[in-house]
Amino acid sequence: MKIAVVGLGHMGTAMVQGLKRGSETLLAYSSNEKKAVELEIPTYQSYQDLLNEGPDVVILTVPAKLVTKVLQDLVAAGLSEKAVVLSAAASVSNADLRAAAPQNPVTTFIPNIPVAVGAGSIALAEDPTITGVNEENVHRLLESLGDVLVVPESQLAIAGTIGGCSPAFIDILMDAMEDAAVAKGMDRGQAGALIASVVKGTATLAQQSNLSAADLKGQITSPGGTTIKGVLALDQHGFRPAIHAAISAAAGD
Numbered sequence: 004m005k006i007a008v009v010g011l012g013h014m015g016t017a018m019v020q021g022l023k024r025g026s027e028t029l030l031a032y033s034s035n036e037k038k039a040v041e042l043e044i045p046t047y048q049s050y051q052d053l054l055n056e057g058p059d060v061v062i063l064t065v066p067a068k069l070v071t072k073v074l075q076d077l078v079a080a081g082l083s084e085k086a087v088v089l090s091a092a093a094s095v096s097n098a099d100l101r102a103a104a105p106q107n108p109v110t111t112f113i114p115n116i117p118v119a120v121g122a123g124s125i126a127l128a129e130d131p132t133i134t135g136v137n138e139e140n141v142h143r144l145l146e147s148l149g150d151v152l153v154v155p156e157s158q159l160a161i162a163g164t165i166g167g168c169s170p171a172f173i174d175i176l177m178d179a180m181e182d183a184a185v186a187k188g189m190d191r192g193q194a195g196a197l198i199a200s201v202v203k204g205t206a207t208l209a210q211q212s213n214l215s216a217a218d219l220k221g222q223i224t225s226p227g228g229t230t231i232k233g234v235l236a237l238d239q240h241g242f243r244p245a246i247h248a249a250i251s252a253a254a255g256d
């Protein structure tokens with residue numbers, strides 16, 4: 004398949020980096036020539052030139068408020084009716100995409116930055132215009148980038164927040180842990196490597212054990228031990244309500 008990524012910002016770049024791990028042919032539309040050179044894929048500055056290459060799939064990774072306009076412009080520039088359009092934007096609905104490209108199979112999904120290393124978490128609210136071979140291709144393509152969770156569109160905002168936004172929340176947790184370790188005399192690089200390993204190990208165990216997060220926490224909090232003291236300190240400092248507020252705010256409540 005020929006896959007065109009429109010917009011090489013953070014998300015578009017991560018998508019290209021992830022897709023480059025596979026064997027699909029990649030193209031991009033970008034104003035950023037430096038980024039295009041860095042990613043080593045053919046990159047175009049006009050929709051016409053991009054579409055002349057005949058992409059089978061077009062992935063929109065432009066700011067959410069521009070998605071509809073960009074898609075309309077692609078249609079006006081001659082987007083083939085066979086091309087499958089995927090929008091990565093938070094808060095753009097399938098109905099918005101269908102209205103902008105009425106002849107095309109379209110769907111909205113929300114990826115996250117770890118797609119860059121094939122470890123993404125992708126929420127897919129599949130539109131009914133995606134059927135048959137197109138549906139197979141969309142699933143294959145997204146599954147090559149990480150775990151795909153198919154959700155009703157009514158749950159895309161919350162699934163997209165957990166998947167798309169929370170890597171930033173986890174980065175903040177890791178950064179804060181790193182500062183605390185440095186304050187106790189640890190080398191920052193060593194602390195960072197240890198913390199990343201801890202997050203990876205904790206997540207891998209959660210995925211493979213079938214235990215709830217609460218049960219896993221229970222395995223670590225030895226009676227009268229050190230961890231429960233830290234857990235109570237987190238409670239005293241409002242850690243849980245802060246997490247609830249962050250997810251609620253990002254999900255648009």
Ligand SMILES: NC(=O)C1=CN([C@@H]2O[C@H](COP(=O)(O)OP(=O)(O)OC[C@H]3O[C@@H](n4cnc5c(N)ncnc54)[C@H](OP(=O)(O)O)[C@@H]3O)[C@@H](O)[C@H]2O)C=CC1
Binds near residue numbers: 013
């Ligand atoms: N960042 C993330 O973790 C996630 C982002 N998303 C979604 O991805 C999309 C992009 O977000 P993000 O990458 O963070 O944002 P960035 O600002 O990093 O990138 C947006 C890119 O869109 C392109 N662009 C800007 N204006 C136009 C225009 N008028 N016409 C065409 N292209 C344009 C530019 O690409 P260029 O520089 O190549 O010209 C720009 O770099 C958003 O819709 C967001 O909701 C979804 C999930 C996670």
Ligand SMILES: O=C(O)[C@@H]1CCC=N1
Binds near residue numbers: 093163167168
């Ligand atoms: O911050 C944003 O709007 C995008 C959507 C999910 C992650 N980043």
